[in-house]
Amino acid sequence: MRRARFVVASLFLTFLAATTAVAASTEDQVYAIARELMCPVCAGQTVAESNSALAVQMRQIIRERLQQGQTREEIIAYFVGQFGEHVLATPPRRGAGLLIWLTLPAALCVGLAVLRRFVRRPRDGARPAPPNPTPREAEQIARKLREMD
Amino acid sequence: MTSAAVSVDRLGGAWSALRAFFFDGMPALERATEALASVEGAVRSAGDGDRLILWLLGTATALRYSRRPEPMEVGLARARELVNVVGRTQDETTTVPYRTLVEGVYRDLAWVVPSEAGAYLDQGLEYTERTMRLAKRAARDEWLAQAQASRGDLLLEYATDRRSRRRALTAHEDARRRWPLRDPYGRAQAAIGYGGALLSLGEATRAETVVRETLPVFAQHDRYHQAAARVLLARSLYAQDDSDALDEHAAALALYRALGCRWELARAETALG
Numbered sequence: 001m002r003r004a005r006f007v008v009a010s011l012f013l014t015f016l017a018a019t020t021a022v023a024a025s026t027e028d029q030v031y032a033i034a035r036e037l038m039c040p041v042c043a044g045q046t047v048a049e050s051n052s053a054l055a056v057q058m059r060q061i062i063r064e065r066l067q068q069g070q071t072r073e074e075i076i077a078y079f080v081g082q083f084g085e086h087v088l089a090t091p092p093r094r095g096a097g098l099l100i101w102l103t104l105p106a107a108l109c110v111g112l113a114v115l116r117r118f119v120r121r122p123r124d125g126a127r128p129a130p131p132n133p134t135p136r137e138a139e140q141i142a143r144k145l146r147e148m149d
Numbered sequence: 150m151t152s153a154a155v156s157v158d159r160l161g162g163a164w165s166a167l168r169a170f171f172f173d174g175m176p177a178l179e180r181a182t183e184a185l186a187s188v189e190g191a192v193r194s195a196g197d198g199d200r201l202i203l204w205l206l207g208t209a210t211a212l213r214y215s216r217r218p219e220p221m222e223v224g225l226a227r228a229r230e231l232v233n234v235v236g237r238t239q240d241e242t243t244t245v246p247y248r249t250l251v252e253g254v255y256r257d258l259a260w261v262v263p264s265e266a267g268a269y270l271d272q273g274l275e276y277t278e279r280t281m282r283l284a285k286r287a288a289r290d291e292w293l294a295q296a297q298a299s300r301g302d303l304l305l306e307y308a309t310d311r312r313s314r315r316r317a318l319t320a321h322e323d324a325r326r327r328w329p330l331r332d333p334y335g336r337a338q339a340a341i342g343y344g345g346a347l348l349s350l351g352e353a354t355r356a357e358t359v360v361r362e363t364l365p366v367f368a369q370h371d372r373y374h375q376a377a378a379r380v381l382l383a384r385s386l387y388a389q390d391d392s393d394a395l396d397e398h399a400a401a402l403a404l405y406r407a408l409g410c411r412w413e414l415a416r417a418e419t420a421l422g
Binding site: 040041042043044045048049050051052053054056057060061064081082083084086 | 160161162164165167168171199200202203206210235239243246247249250291294295328329331332333334335336366367369370371
């Protein structure tokens with residue numbers, strides 16, 4: 001009897017753990033997709049971050065569509081269809097989006113080149129140190145200093 | 150191009166225009182309202198529940214900011230329809246964020262139609278009772294935060310004495326504690342109500358601190374809420390006899406003027422008494 005109870009309890013705990021894991025996994029997927037979408041009415045926040053009614057609804061739609069078996073790409077395409085490409089947190093790598101993708105590395109390269117040139121060239125204010133005086137010059141300087149005293 | 154594709158583009162355009170309203174002002178809101186109205190038939194006949202919910206949400210929000218009684222009444226009806234649709238197609242507890250939209254429209258109608266303010270606030274506060282119960286049942290901090298902030302806004306409008314203003318502040322304080330830090334924009338919007346509640350109890354310094362925190366959040370993308378925050382900042386400074394209040398007030402009026410929000414401008418003009 002005691003063994004039967006133990007088996008039932010073990011099965012129950014296993015079932016509970018499995019259910020919780022599935023739920024957690026779905027929520028993780030919901031938030032992973034939500035992080036790829038900008039909230040259309042919020043100031044620079046993703047759907048994962050925002051607490052607005054629209055973001056809440058978008059997360060609900062993601063949840064439902066994942067449960068229906070849709071893929072990440074299908075769900076994102078649905079939102080692009082509803083709100084346009086500016087709903088994407090990362091611009092697509094084509095059209096105007098491609099320009100942004102190409103501009104960033106190009107700007108980085110130009111920045112590095114300028115920095116390298118800047119670092120190599122001595123600054124205007126940093127002039128080389130004067131050479132040491134010859135023994136004769138040193139004597140002249142000492143004499144001048146004595147006269148000043 | 151198919152008619153479905155056209156309607157999809159228009160709905161997307163409507164949302165873009167609605168987003169632009171908060172920075173560009175009334176012309177964008179008019180574009181959003183027109184675009185939403187033009188797709189109503191297509192959305193309702195398509196039988197896509199998600200699209201209907203997105204359309205109802207956009208329409209209720211756009212009409213709310215018209216600041217004209219009749220469109221706002223239609224907006225209220227759309228917001229209530231939204232709650233019904235979501236409640237029918239999803240779990241009733243998931244209606245909490247949409248119920249706070251209904252409450253927000255009641256609060257705004259009380260502003261816009263002062264002769265009916267009492268009736269709107271009564272209905273709004275009655276509505277919050279169920280919202281609070283559902284939010285507690287859902288036991289999600291982000292929804293409890295929204296429900297408490299919305300209730301705090303209505304309580305503050307209804308308040309006639311210090312005790313009732315204290316109740317409004319308590320609701321706002323609870324909302325602030327629960328509001329997720331990952332959502333600084335929503336938190337900043339709620340902070341305007343919180344600051345108002347603090348100011349109503351004479352806590353001008355705390356109100357100033359709270360509202361100053363919101364300004365960087367609105368600075369880049371949202372001139373509408375930035376104006377509202379500056380009005381509150383001006384009131385907080387004025388209560389402390391700080392002459393900067395006049396500069397802040399002038400900045401808020403300039404923002405409302407630039408946005409073409411005449412109703413908000415008229416209201417802000419008398420904000421310093």
